[in-house]
Amino acid sequence: MGSAAALRELQRELETKANDLSKLQKDIGKNHQVRKKYTIQLGENELVLKELGLLNEGANVYKLIGPVLVKQDLAEANANVRKRIEYISAELKRLDATLQDLEEKQNSKKEAIFKVQQRIQSLQAGKAKA
Amino acid sequence: MASSKGGGMEKMSVEQLKAIKEQTDLEVNLLQDSLNNIRTATSRLESASTALHDLSLRPQGAKMLVPLTASLYVPGTLDDARKVLVDIGTGYFVEKTMDEGKDYCERKINLLKSNFDQLIEVRLELPNLKHCMSWYIGFKQLRHVVQAISRMERPIKYNYKSNRSKGMFLHPHNYTN
Numbered sequence: 001m002g003s004a005a006a007l008r009e010l011q012r013e014l015e016t017k018a019n020d021l022s023k024l025q026k027d028i029g030k031n032h033q034v035r036k037k038y039t040i041q042l043g044e045n046e047l048v049l050k051e052l053g054l055l056n057e058g059a060n061v062y063k064l065i066g067p068v069l070v071k072q073d074l075a076e077a078n079a080n081v082r083k084r085i086e087y088i089s090a091e092l093k094r095l096d097a098t099l100q101d102l103e104e105k106q107n108s109k110k111e112a113i114f115k116v117q118q119r120i121q122s123l124q125a126g127k128a129k130a
Numbered sequence: 131m132a133s134s135k136g137g138g139m140e141k142m143s144v145e146q147l148k149a150i151k152e153q154t155d156l157e158v159n160l161l162q163d164s165l166n167n168i169r170t171a172t173s174r175l176e177s178a179s180t181a182l183h184d185l186s187l188r189p190q191g192a193k194m195l196v197p198l199t200a201s202l203y204v205p206g207t208l209d210d211a212r213k214v215l216v217d218i219g220t221g222y223f224v225e226k227t228m229d230e231g232k233d234y235c236e237r238k239i240n241l242l243k244s245n246f247d248q249l250i251e252v253r254l255e256l257p258n259l260k261h262c263m264s265w266y267i268g269f270k271q272l273r274h275v276v277q278a279i280s281r282m283e284r285p286i287k288y289n290y291k292s293n294r295s296k297g298m299f300l301h302p303h304n305y306t307n
Contacts, residue, residue: 044220045219048218048222052224055224060224061223064222077222
């Protein structure tokens with residue numbers, strides 16, 4: 001009788017752990033998506049910076065603000081793009097850290113689930129013998 | 131890379147291998163998407179380049195119809211075809227001369243082409259890996275089946291053991307139970 005209650009308890013534990021795991025996996029997926037977006041933006045900004053670097057001093061640079069093109073200083077545009085790259089790189093680093101954290105959590109959850117499963121199995125095996 | 135993975139594959143379970151295979155499938159799809167994107171981008175740049183070339187051949191003051199919407203055109207004259215505005219991304223436009231504009235298109239096309247070639251190389255390798263993975267998973271599953279049978283029918287184990295006692299399908303420790 002006691003073993004049946006313990007089994008139910010374990011199964012409940014397994015369920016909550018599985019839910020936690022799927023939540024973690026969802027978070028990881030979200031992280032991947034955001035990171036993909038930022039990586040694309042970083043690449044685009046780097047291309048723009050390279051292009052701006054190829055221009056000579058007096059080149060006319062325009063910034064698209066809404067539907068209008070506004071003239072902008074080359075130096076100012078350069079600084080803007082550089083700042084953006086800095087920001088995106090920092091954001092990517094932050095995402096990396098959270099991803100690592102999430103993956104560690106995921107692995108430990110998986111291990112915990114595995115252990116609970118083993119305990120359930122051993123309990124069931126014991127019951128089958130008895 | 132292949133050899134280092136080969137050692138690890140021996141120890142992995144079928145589930146792990148399946149996960150890896152799924153991941154490779156995803157990678158192949160992603161790669162295919164990237165290749166398609168590069169192809170469309172290249173064709174757009176090529177059409178931009180030809181449009182620029184076309185424009186540079188027109189004399190100043192040439193008559194033209196300018197599209198305001200997809201179906202509404204207004205008459206206009208070409209003022210100055212020597213300068214063009216180039217969208218270099220993230221909302222920045224740069225004024226360039228006609229030649230610089232053409233040069234820009236050429237450069238971008240070349241960049242895309244080199245990226246494309248790199249991706250093609252990767253893609254040629256991936257299906258190989260994919261194939262290898264499915265083969266290996268099949269092999270692992272077969273081994274499980276053989277082990278299960280050998281457990282069910284004890285006599286078989288002696289046959290196997292005598293025939294290939296050192297065979298990779300059946301290790302001695304599998305019979306202990």
